[in-house]
Amino acid sequence: MEILRTISEVKAAVRPRKRAGARVGLVPTMGYLHEGHLSLVRRARQETDLVVVSIFVNPLQFGPREDYDRYPRDLDRDAALLAPEGVDIVFAPSVEEMYPEPIRTFVEVTGLTEGLCGASRPGHFRGVTTVVTKLFNIVEPDVAYFGEKDFQQLQVVRRMVRDLNMNVEVVGVPTVREPDGLALSSRNVYLRGREREAARILYRAIQRAQELVAQGQRDARALVEDLTAFIAREPLARVDYVAVVDPETLAPVERIEGRVRLALAVYIGSTRLIDNAELAVDNPELEGAG
Numbered sequence: 001m002e003i004l005r006t007i008s009e010v011k012a013a014v015r016p017r018k019r020a021g022a023r024v025g026l027v028p029t030m031g032y033l034h035e036g037h038l039s040l041v042r043r044a045r046q047e048t049d050l051v052v053v054s055i056f057v058n059p060l061q062f063g064p065r066e067d068y069d070r071y072p073r074d075l076d077r078d079a080a081l082l083a084p085e086g087v088d089i090v091f092a093p094s095v096e097e098m099y100p101e102p103i104r105t106f107v108e109v110t111g112l113t114e115g116l117c118g119a120s121r122p123g124h125f126r127g128v129t130t131v132v133t134k135l136f137n138i139v140e141p142d143v144a145y146f147g148e149k150d151f152q153q154l155q156v157v158r159r160m161v162r163d164l165n166m167n168v169e170v171v172g173v174p175t176v177r178e179p180d181g182l183a184l185s186s187r188n189v190y191l192r193g194r195e196r197e198a199a200r201i202l203y204r205a206i207q208r209a210q211e212l213v214a215q216g217q218r219d220a221r222a223l224v225e226d227l228t229a230f231i232a233r234e235p236l237a238r239v240d241y242v243a244v245v246d247p248e249t250l251a252p253v254e255r256i257e258g259r260v261r262l263a264l265a266v267y268i269g270s271t272r273l274i275d276n277a278e279l280a281v282d283n284p285e286l287e288g289a290g
């Protein structure tokens with residue numbers, strides 16, 4: 001496994017392999033890897049010939065009051081996790097390598113980015129789509145792997161690729177959870193003492209939503225109200241948003257029909273955690289029949 005720091009080194013390593021017919025897989029990450037990232041890497045290893053993992057904490061996607069400075073970073077630890085997975089190249093550039101001068105060109109997906117996480121993190125998705133475009137241009141992957149845990153990000157990247165005819169297939173990989181349901185996230189390391197226990201509330205809210213839908217709840221607003229009140233019962237939790245949205249447009253839906261997405265963002269203490277799940281009602285037209 002090679003650890004490369006510069007764009008020119010990555011191009012020099014990938015291009016000849018690609019020209020010789022190798023299918024290139026990219027797993028973009030911000031490091032401090034966990035099993036969720038490793039599930040993306042394993043999928044890439046199964047499906048592609050040359051696996052590139054990028055590790056870059058992208059300043060462009062953090063707001064001025066967000067956790068850019070304290071975001072966990074440990075390249076040695078990450079490399080030790082990636083080597084046994086058969087990764088070919090780790091691309092770990094510096095900020096200066098990625099942004100040698102103030103950036104004047106941005107890639108922005110509109111419509112899908114203003115709500116949900118975009119509402120409380122203005123500019124975040126513009127930062128994500130800009131750096132992902134740069135990574136795509138540097139690595140030229142055939143396939144790129146993103147976690148479903150960041151569902152809005154996944155759909156925004158898919159839309160960008162479609163709108164701009166980028167030559168890359170985007171694969172979404174299911175969320176990996178702790179045994180108690182907490183979605184794996186690099187930010188879970190921020191949770192202190194009782195906060196870790198309190199963080200279970202996100203998955204408990206998802207389970208509650210799935211139960212209520214199974215019992216016949218079809219009114220999205222009533223479901224959101226119920227879940228908001230449910231989460232508020234946890235003293236360390238503060239809801240940022242609870243939403244039921246169309247999985248493609250990410251616009252709020254009124255009725256829970258077909259396949260919709262439940263998305264939540266909840267502060268546990270000062271740590272903002274997100275999670276999401278599909279709410280599926282099969283054959284809505286048959287409901288109430290018989």
Ligand code: PAF
Nearest residue numbers: 028029030058128131150
């Ligand atoms: O999901 C992440 O870790 C980041 O948003 C990504 C896709 C690597 C872009 O910086």
